[in-house]
Amino acid sequence: MSKSISGFSKLSKSKKIDWIVKTYFANNQEAKRILEQYWHIDEKIQQLHDEFIENTISNYYLPLGVAPNFLINGTLYAIPMAIEESSVVAAASKAAKFWQDRGGFKTQVISTTKIGQVHFMYFGNPDTLKSYFDHIKPQLLKDVKPITKNMEQRGGGILDIELRNKTNDIDGYYQLHVSFETLDAMGANFINSCLEQLAKTFKTDALVFKEFSSEEKDIQIVMSILSNYVPDCLVRAEVSCSIEDLNEDKNISAEEFASKFVRAVAIAEVEPYRAVTHNKGIMNGIDAVVLATGNDFRAVEAGIHAYASRNGKYSSLTHAKIENGMFYFWMEIPLALGTVGGLTGLHPLVKLSLELLHNPSAKELMQIVAVAGLAQNFAALKSLTTTGIQKGHMKMHLMNILNQFQANDFEKASIIEYFKSHTVSHNAVVDAIKNLRVKN
Structure with a gap:
C-alpha cells in the first residue's frame, strides 16, 4: 500500500529509489534495475542531469534524429529533432527534399517583443492612479537599471511600461504591462526579475504619493510574471512554386493536388475539430526542434495555441492559396526562443544541436523552428489528400x-x-x- 514520506528531497538518490521501489513496485529488483540502467556511464554527465531538476532518480531518453536538406533563405540545414513519434522525422525530411528542388523555404522575423505583467489591485480613483503612474514611471525604469544594464549594453532591455485598467473584467484589477527585447535569450528569468523590482518600487512609492488618500496608498500586488503569449514575437515561413511543379505524384494531377490541398487548409481554418489535429501536426515538427535545442516546448505550445484562438475561434495556423498559376503555403506563428542561457549552455546534446544548426541567433532559430512546423504540416496534408495518412x-x-x-x-x-x-x-x-x- 502506498504511504506518504517526509524529507524525501533530503534522501540520497539511492535511498529515494529504494523507497520508491519498495513502496510502489511488486518486483522491487526489476524496477530498480530499469531505473539504474538508464543512468549515464559518465558520472559527471549523470551529475549534470541529476541537477537539472529535483528528486532525480533516472534519465528519460527520447530519440534524437536529424532531418536533412532544409533549404532556408538559401542556406542548407540539417535539423535536429527530439521526438518519440514514428514518421515525424521522415515526413519532415521528405518535405524538405521536396521543397529544396523548388526554391526552398523563405522566412522572415516580423517582431521579437516579449511581454511581462505586474498584476495588482487598486480600489481608488482611476485618474489618480494614472497620475501616480505618470509620476513614478521614470523611477521604475531607474530602479530596474541594475538588472537591465547588461541587456541594454547588448541592445535589449525594457521597451515600454503601460498602465492597463482591467476593472471591467475584475473589480479593482490593473496591470503594469511591460514589453521587453531579450535578444538571444528566451529571457524568462530576466523578465521576472525586472517585474518583481518594478512591483516593489510601484508599491513602496505609492505610500508617499501625496495625491493618494490613505486608502489609495494600499496597492496590493497579486503577482509579477512573464507571459508566454507573445503575439508580437512573430516569425513567418512560406513556400511557393508554380502549380506545374507540384506534379510529383503520378496518381493525381498537379492541379487536383493543389486544389485539394488548399481546400484541406480551408477546412482547418473554419472547423475547430479539424484545426486542433491540423495544428498538432505542426507542433510535431516545432516541439521536436524546440526540445532538441533546449527550449521550453510547453511555453511554445501554450503561446502558439493561444495565437490560433486570437480571433475568438480556434483555427489553422497555416494558410494556402492558388493565385495566377502559383501555389502558396505559409504560416505566421509566435515563438519566444533562446540560444543562450538555460540548458543551451549545459546539456551536451543541446550544444551539439545548436552547432549542427550553425550556432544560430534567437531570430535564426525562430525561422528554423517555424520551417520545421510548416514542413511537417505540408507532409501531413500531402499524405491526407493523396494516399491517406495511415499508409506511410x-x-x-x-x-x-x-x-x-x-x-x-x-x-x-x-x-x-x-x-x-x-x-x-x-x-x-x-x-x-x-x-x-x-x-x-
Missing part, C-alpha cells in the same frame, strides 16, 4: 510493433520485406509474427 505512418510504426513483440533480427528483416507489398496494421503485423514463428 503505419510503415514507420512497424518497427515499434516488432519491438513490442521482441522480434529478433531475422524476424524483423522478414516482416519488413513482407510489408513492402502488404498493408500495415497492428493485427496484420501480429499475425505475420505468429505465422513466421510457427514456421520456424
Whole structure:
C-alpha cells in the first residue's frame, strides 16, 4: 500500500529509489534495475542531469534524429529533432527534399517583443492612479537599471511600461504591462526579475504619493510574471512554386493536388475539430526542434495555441492559396526562443544541436523552428489528400510493433520485406509474427 514520506528531497538518490521501489513496485529488483540502467556511464554527465531538476532518480531518453536538406533563405540545414513519434522525422525530411528542388523555404522575423505583467489591485480613483503612474514611471525604469544594464549594453532591455485598467473584467484589477527585447535569450528569468523590482518600487512609492488618500496608498500586488503569449514575437515561413511543379505524384494531377490541398487548409481554418489535429501536426515538427535545442516546448505550445484562438475561434495556423498559376503555403506563428542561457549552455546534446544548426541567433532559430512546423504540416496534408495518412505512418510504426513483440533480427528483416507489398496494421503485423514463428 502506498504511504506518504517526509524529507524525501533530503534522501540520497539511492535511498529515494529504494523507497520508491519498495513502496510502489511488486518486483522491487526489476524496477530498480530499469531505473539504474538508464543512468549515464559518465558520472559527471549523470551529475549534470541529476541537477537539472529535483528528486532525480533516472534519465528519460527520447530519440534524437536529424532531418536533412532544409533549404532556408538559401542556406542548407540539417535539423535536429527530439521526438518519440514514428514518421515525424521522415515526413519532415521528405518535405524538405521536396521543397529544396523548388526554391526552398523563405522566412522572415516580423517582431521579437516579449511581454511581462505586474498584476495588482487598486480600489481608488482611476485618474489618480494614472497620475501616480505618470509620476513614478521614470523611477521604475531607474530602479530596474541594475538588472537591465547588461541587456541594454547588448541592445535589449525594457521597451515600454503601460498602465492597463482591467476593472471591467475584475473589480479593482490593473496591470503594469511591460514589453521587453531579450535578444538571444528566451529571457524568462530576466523578465521576472525586472517585474518583481518594478512591483516593489510601484508599491513602496505609492505610500508617499501625496495625491493618494490613505486608502489609495494600499496597492496590493497579486503577482509579477512573464507571459508566454507573445503575439508580437512573430516569425513567418512560406513556400511557393508554380502549380506545374507540384506534379510529383503520378496518381493525381498537379492541379487536383493543389486544389485539394488548399481546400484541406480551408477546412482547418473554419472547423475547430479539424484545426486542433491540423495544428498538432505542426507542433510535431516545432516541439521536436524546440526540445532538441533546449527550449521550453510547453511555453511554445501554450503561446502558439493561444495565437490560433486570437480571433475568438480556434483555427489553422497555416494558410494556402492558388493565385495566377502559383501555389502558396505559409504560416505566421509566435515563438519566444533562446540560444543562450538555460540548458543551451549545459546539456551536451543541446550544444551539439545548436552547432549542427550553425550556432544560430534567437531570430535564426525562430525561422528554423517555424520551417520545421510548416514542413511537417505540408507532409501531413500531402499524405491526407493523396494516399491517406495511415499508409506511410503505419510503415514507420512497424518497427515499434516488432519491438513490442521482441522480434529478433531475422524476424524483423522478414516482416519488413513482407510489408513492402502488404498493408500495415497492428493485427496484420501480429499475425505475420505468429505465422513466421510457427514456421520456424
